[in-house]
Amino acid sequence: MNFELTEERRMLQDTLRRFLSDRYDTATRNRILESDEGFSPEIWEGLAELGVIGALFAEDQGGFGGAGFDISVVFEELGRAGVVEPMLDTAILGGGLLAALGDEAQRALVEEVIGGGLHLALAHYEPGSRYDLSRVRATATPEGGEIVLNGAKAVVVNAEAAGQLIVSARESGAADDPGGISLFLVPAGANGLSLRGYPMISGGRAAEVTLDEVRLPASARLGTAGEGFEPLRTAIARANVALAAETLGAMETATELTREYLLTRQQFGRPIGTFQALQHRFADMLIELEQARSAVINAAGNLEKSPDFRDMQISSARNLIGRVGRLIAEESIQMHGGIAMTQEYELAHFAKRITMADHRFGDTDWHLERFLELSAA
């Protein structure tokens, strides 16, 4: 048994933490949030140069990591610093699927991703599908030697910046059948592809994506026809580890900000942290934070296991973090009082990040349900 990080991962953690603490303060983040792109190309380049993107890929994919704990180390730091750059979407979802399924030409794109030169987005969930992974109504129809895509995709994070979108579409089966789903690489600007972009409340940008007779060459197919579901499941599992770790990092910062505030804010002639009513609540936050840390370890450490066992661990972590996240976000705001309600104060962003994480890849209840299904099996 050993809960220490390896030397390499510790170095990665230190380097990344230092890089971000030098460059990523609230004013910087607020500037980035207000920018048209919703992220900073300079920061992205810096992250690529540090090898942060490479750490999310295995050696045979051109990286030097790619395991569950590489993901958790990187995303915990990104979460601690409140980084809004689209690492999860470009590297984990997009890059992960390309690396896992791509032919030689497609895999060449992974190198570009690792170098920081290419953004990606996964256009999978659809209006009305909520968090259901197998509910795909977009269609892929062969026509001559080409494939024609039609359909709509919901809340596609990072779609506007992406040079390529990975789009899921159904080639056979009923609307919620896991079989029959295929994946395609659609270049930005393809005829018939339209994006309606918008900012998200917790930072970053997304778009509603419409596919209207998008014609692709057969070489645009990613992986085997009709067998996209399992690779998608794996990609989303990795994304869940990333999201859980990122949320853990954000909760650490929220908790630390609250600790500092309790020690410094004076009311009734003393620091408010001397009131036992608040002390006990703060202690509960710390207890739950350690629960969340362990849940992330469980999820990251089981990422390479069999899909059902892996997903049970992941749903367990996401359910727990959903509950702890709500507690920590709400208690942090409440113990701060009015100041936490302001955009200008650092906590606001972290509270939003923690809370809105529960709106991607399944919420607390969705993961509870999936945990029940998988643990009964």
Next chain:
Amino acid sequence: MDLNYNEEELAFRDEVRAFLDETVTPELRDKVRNGRLTKQDMENWHAALNARGWLAQNWPKEFGGAAWNAVQRHIFEEEAAMADAPRIVPFGLSMLAPVLMKFGSKEQQDYYLPRILSGEDWWCQGYSEPGAGSDLASLKTRAVREGDHYIVNGQKTWTTLGQYANKIFCLVRTDPNAKQQEGISFLLIDMDTPGIEVRPIILLDGTHEVNEVWFTDVKVPVENLVGEENKGWTYAKYLLTHERANIAGVGFSRAGLDAVKRMARAEMHKGRPLIENPHFAARLAQVEIDLMAMATTNLRIISQAAAGQAPGVESSMLKVKGTIIRQEINDLARRAAGPYALPFPSEAVEGANEPPIGPDYAGPTAAHYFNNRKLSIFGGSNEIQRNIIAKVKLGGGR
């Protein structure tokens, strides 16, 4: 014991409903739901109520009020919330006015009260300061008497809708040597007096509803003092008892719960409406059960008030429970919206002729959830309310 409204109350409710039907247009309702009311919308709403004689609901007839009892006020508040009507801006009408009626001079009453009714004056509240939140009595804004004027210096914060106001009522320190509560005075100040600066505070959901108000050598005529110098804390506390009216927010919770149910019927989860999902349904049922009980607690207290009994710790209890329930409903709305809670809607994205992103109900849910975290913070935080309850029931008890 009778849980139902009597005939007179039912007739009154019908009257209120008819008025709301007519006055709350679909366009207005939409703005309320999306939190996009303009100053003009709020002024129009006040004018419509005033024309009907229903604006100053708690004022006695002699001052031009409706002189409604607690049950009538409750009925209106509940119906208005259910109809998604705008809220009455309370600062002049239900905060300052009662203070002026009880402690103000005849001249102050004659001058200010009609202007509140007509909408000529928009008041805001100068209570909280950066260092004086829950500990309000530690406020530092200084007023020094010089001849016929007070010279005011200091800073107020969390001034709701101060950007629209032309007047502010302020707690200021006039005797720095007295015990905290005994050196405070209550001043009425023109917002266009030189030396006043209003700076916006943008909240975490991107809205501008509160402000900082800075005072630098602001000259205030002594006749703008309410009551006696250094007695302001008494008036301030009296005002706060009025701030706590409708503290339970039952109508808002009912309207919110209905909205969540509408959403959960429309949202599909694995091919079935979300409302049929046992986990979501259980969350919904629990908050509804809490609300049913609290609505009755609220009515019990209102009946006592209508019978002339002053509420004690009960209003603190209602504040705590009422805000927990409202916040829980905001949380459910956000959950029900699913992934479409993520888009951050703005008029820039959703222009007047653009369809909303995702289902029309989803857009504002996350912003409302975050914005309403304020409910348990302002008007005496829930911690302060619990202190009050414990202090009354346990005494000094250390």
